[in-house]
Amino acid sequence: MKKLSTFAALACMTFGPLLAQPAAAQFAKPEDAVKYREAALTLMASHFGRMQPVVKGQAPYDAAQIKANVAVLKTLSTLPWAAFGPGTEGGEARPEVWSDAEGFKQKQQAFHDNMAKLSAAADAGDLGKLRAAFGDVGASCKSCHDSYRKKK
Ligand code: HEC
Numbered sequence: 146m147k148k149l150s151t152f153a154a155l156a157c158m159t160f161g162p163l164l165a166q167p168a169a170a171q172f173a174k175p176e177d178a179v180k181y182r183e184a185a186l187t188l189m190a191s192h193f194g195r196m197q198p199v200v201k202g203q204a205p206y207d208a209a210q211i212k213a214n215v216a217v218l219k220t221l222s223t224l225p226w227a228a229f230g231p232g233t234e235g236g237e238a239r240p241e242v243w244s245d246a247e248g249f250k251q252k253q254q255a256f257h258d259n260m261a262k263l264s265a266a267a268d269a270g271d272l273g274k275l276r277a278a279f280g281d282v283g284a285s286c287k288s289c290h291d292s293y294r295k296k297k
Contacts, residue, residue: 171227179236182228185221192218193282199272200279208270215267222260226253237295252289259285 172178192214198204199211229242229249242249259281266274 172230172233175233175235178228178230178233179238182225182238183236185224185228189218189221189225192221193286196279200276206272206275208267211275212267212270215264219260219264222256237297239293239295242293249289249293252285252293256282256285256289 172181196211196214199206229238231243234240234243259278263275263278263282266278
């Protein structure tokens with residue numbers, strides 16, 4: 146029993162601080178967080194951008210295909226943000242991501258609100274609403290980039 150409680154105490158000391166910061170604990174090094182969020186953002190951009198021909202009327206509207214793609218995009222859209230934790234400055238992220246964390250959070254919220262509209266439009270199979278929501282989501286990508294992503 147004594148051994149077990151020693152082990153438990155050690156486990157608490159080792160894992161306690163990690164469990165208190167789940168976002169920080171996901172990455173061994175800051176560069177890993179940068180790689181992770183850039184990969185997630187790249188996938189997000191791919192699943193967003195591939196709908197553009199449909200939205201522009203250059204490709205036929207296949208409601209089931211769009212719905213499936215938006216479901217993937219919705220999941221992807223939740224991924225990047227936990228990888229902007231404290232101490233992960235770098236990549237193309239501006240220092241304002243950390244110095245103005247509240248503003249950065251608001252941009253995420255606006256993005257998620259517009260993603261919810263896109264998701265509802267895709268589920269409803271309504272091309273008109275999809276078009277409008279697609280524009281709103283795109284505007285929230287740009288609005289965040291204008292403030293928090295370095296210009297090339
Ligand atoms: C809340 C802010 C925010 C929103 C919303 C946002 N981005 Fe970004 N995006 C960033 C930041 C910050 C970076 C730079 C990340 C880095 O390099 O560490 C970035 C980088 C990227 C990159 C480059 C990834 C790479 O490989 O370097 C792409 C592509 C991208 N975003 C696409 C999008 C698209 C498309 C949307 C909307 C569907 C979007 N982003 C929404 C903040 C945002």
